[in-house]
Amino acid sequence: MFNKGLFAATFAVVAGATAYFSGIPVSMAEIDANKLYMNHCKTCHGEDGHPTDLGLGLGAREFADPSWQAKTTDERIIDQITNGTPEKMMPFKEKLTTEEIKALVPVIRSFRKK
Template sequence: MYKKGLIVLALFVFVLSAVACFQRITLAKEAKIDPMKLYIKHCSDCHDKNGKPTDFGRELESTDFTDKNWQTNTSDAKIVKQIVDGTPEKMMSFKEKLNSDEMKALVPVIRSFVKK
């Protein structure tokens, strides 16, 4: 009887720690992507932190993300596609640098620049 109780207790502790461990893994995974940090790191040479072209970006004719018309006429899929493919001689492709979760996480950043 005493032994059985111990086994049940051990099982209980095991399940609890497994759950805790699993939660920590998923939390860490979500916390890993910081979209604004990615934007500043990879995009801010040409697109500034407010979504406007930088001086360098202006020379390349970078898109102004604060332009309401542009925002309305572009889709989330198009934004992701631009990050994947870039534009020859204007914007590099980020296929090798960012994974698809990171690219998708950048869409709300781009969307946040427009004044409503």
């Protein structure tokens, strides 16, 4: 049972890495928000919403933090991704569509720890 799970997890990571490097453009019809996150956000915010050293150095917060999740609205998250913060986080309004930015909100929410 355990080995099977481990195999599945390893496979998922390898498949994810392959998708990441293949550079196939994401079609407008089906937005893969997790992939968008891994491509654009992970460098600072980490795979699981826990900031990387680079993110921490710039002042990124812990997305798992329930109190941050509770006080942050979806609008705030969309605004942050769209406009960024000067010298901390680049704006994504030129890189991502409005739909893609909205699709990232549930990804951010999924990092919440109870």
